[in-house]
Amino acid sequence: MEKIQKLKREKKAVILAHNYQRPEIQDIADFLGDSLELSLCATQTDAKIIVFCGVNFMAETAAILNPEKKVLIPDRNALCPMASMLPADLVRLYRRKYPRAKIALYINSLAEAKAYCDAVCTSANAAEIIDRVNSDVVLFDPDVNLAKYAEKHTGKKIVPIPPVGFCPVHKLFSRGEVLRIKRMHPDAVLMVHPECNPDVCEVANFVGSTSKMLRKTLTSKVNKFIIATEVGYLYRLEKNRKDATFMPAYKDAVCVNMKLHTLEKVYTCLKNERYRVTLPPRILDMARKPVEFMLKTS
Ligand code: SF4
Secondary structure: OHHHHHHHHHHOEEEEEEOOOOHHHHHHOOEEEOHHHHHHHHHHOOOOEEEEEOOHHHHHHHHHHOOOOEEEOOOOOOOOOOHHHOOHHHHHHHHHHOOOOEEEEEOOOOHHHHOOOOEEEOOOOHHHHHHHOOOOEEEEEOOHHHHHHHHHHHOOEEEEOOOOOOOOOHHHOOHHHHHHHHHHOOOOEEEEOOOOOHHHHOOOOEEOOHHHHHHHHHHOOOOEEEEEOOOOHHHHHHHHOOOOEEEEOOOOOOOOOHHHOOHHHHHHHHHHOOOEOOOOHHHHHHHHHHHHHHHHHO
16 A cells, blocks of 8 residues: 555556445545546546546546546456446437437446437436436436436436346345345435335435435434445445444445456556556547536536
8 A cells, every 4th residue: 555655646646446446445545436526536636647446437437538647447357247238339229219319328338338428427416417408308328227217306208228228236136135124224224326226216215326325324313324235335434434334235236347456456557557548539529528518517
């Protein structure tokens, strides 16, 4: 950790880490957050190098927003399976099929897919962004559960493309299991991420992104929470509310892709300035517009 700090100072680098990272990575991060917070942070840093401890689409978003900076990812196999469910060809196909509808994509999509959409959103601002997209019919993807959540909160017709996109980690939570834990701890608040199935969201006391969950726990008088999102997030919640108990709604909800980054890999990444996240200039330009639309409207 000391070596990483030294290299960071020498190279004027900054480490951005997602909330699902390993505890030791969270501890060395200059900034920790969800996709929206990390995107905003990427626009505000004056560092020359951004080391992004998250999955591919997050590092790509940092590169889209910072074409003049070096964006590095410690392990280039950190890919999001949900983002891979939406190839750019499919976005173009639906564009032709629904010529009058607008396309909003979840930030959990590849840059080449984002390049063909009108707006990007995160789980923290999906309803607000879709509300502001100038169309009553909105094509949305890759997460069908977030599409249903947005439809419920906006009253717009949402067409999911493809109609089966999902996060394999948030799919692991079942209504039966969360109800069982809730019955065992009736005084606890059940917080659910909107990528979970709608029947799990229905029984939650609170549905929201990780940043919204954190804000809620910091202002709540309750000191017991059941958390239905990737288990790595409990470390951050516990650090911020030492007086509270946080229980995972499913202890094996682990995103193996997020966990690929280790301290050793962060050190090597900084030392050798690899692996650089690069995108074709045309994709960079096309994808910047919908990402900036989101940041301006957030
Ligand atoms: S938690 Fe789900 S959406 Fe997030 S990176 Fe992992 S697989 Fe992708």
